[in-house]
Amino acid sequence: MASTMKIVFGLLTFVTVGMIIGALFQLAFIRKLEDSYGSAFPSFKRVHKRQNDGYLQFPRGVPIWNNDKEAELLRLGYVKPEVISWSPRIILLHNFLSTEECDYLRAIARPRLYASTVVDAKTGKGIKSNVRTSSGMFLSPEEKNYPMVQAIEKRISVFSQVPIENGELIQVLRYEKDQYYKPHHDYFADTYNLKRGGQRIATVLMYLSDNVEGGETYFPMAGSGECSCGGKTMKGLSVKPIKGNAVLFWSMGLDGQSDPNSMHGGCEVISGEKWSATKWMRQRASS
Structure with a gap:
């Protein structure tokens, strides 16, 4: 045993x-x-x-x-894509810009800000409107070649899957207290503005400042719930402006047609300053 x-x-x-x-x-x-x-x-x-x-x-x-260097330019390991809506297609890109890149764009823009305009459907020129009350400026073609701007442009191209040459010049905007941008579409409804590069298919909206109350990016046709917009409760979906984050959304659907659900706006700023940078991507290279 x-x-x-x-x-x-x-x-x-x-x-x-x-x-x-x-x-x-x-x-x-x-x-x-x-x-x-x-x-x-x-x-x-x-x-x-x-x-x-x-x-x-x-x-x-x-x-x-x-x-x-390629991984560094794209901020691999930092950028975290989050799909927040499929219709319209909206992706929140966490940590898309570094603090230095945000401050750099603001420093370039600050001395050259002027009252923002909207595009006139008949002439294609910018006109003043109470639809948009911010101030802003466009980077010049020369500034587009600056190394830090080139890095941002490359990152936008890769994450949006649209060639760099299809993008318009970056626009930097400042929204102060009580300023806003009423809901609108980024795609064009006229033929004049389609001559340079075709239709706008996607937009990348980058946030350059923190400590802002209000100033959300508002999508009234997205989601089925409620959200905060400039201190008010609204139907739809909104994205809080957080420094370094970016929103990528598509003005055209998977069928290649303009997507009415891509309507969006900038909610009223309650306190602080909201700085942002916008990049519109076209169907073809812009001349």
Whole structure:
């Protein structure tokens, strides 16, 4: 009996040790997989941000970007796309711009702000309107070639999947207290404005400032619930302006037709200053 118990105990010990060794090999294999995928998918919980060096890094000290300029331009590991509506198509891009990029665009724009206008359907020129009460400016073609602006342009192109040359010049806007932009469509309903690059198909709206009360981007035709817009409760969906975030939305549906549900507006600012930058993407290269 005693010898039988010894044999059983020995077998149990052998099996247990084998299971432990197998589990250790499995953990090592999983860790190896995580490391191999880390540079392409830097969203594992083991990844953390180095505060001073400006890139993501594994705890063992291996930087994810690893001098990859393309990854740095695209802010891989920082930008987090979140689909917030399928009809209309709206994607919230968290951490799309760095703090330095936001401040840079504001610094360029501040000395050259003028009262915002809307596009006249007959002439294609900007005209003043109470539909839009902000102030703004467009970057020049020369400024489009500045390295930091080029990086932003490249990022917009990749995330929107629209060629850089199809984009209009970036417009920087400032909304002060009580200023707003009433709901409207970005696509054109006339033929004059279609001559340069065709229809506007997508818009990227980037937020450049924080600590703003109100000033949400409002989509009255999106969602089935209620949202806050300039301190009021409205039907639809709204996006709070958070510095560095961006909203990508499509003015054309999957059928290639203009999407009426893409109507949107800038809610009234209650306090603070709302700074934003807009990039419109066309069907063809703009001349």
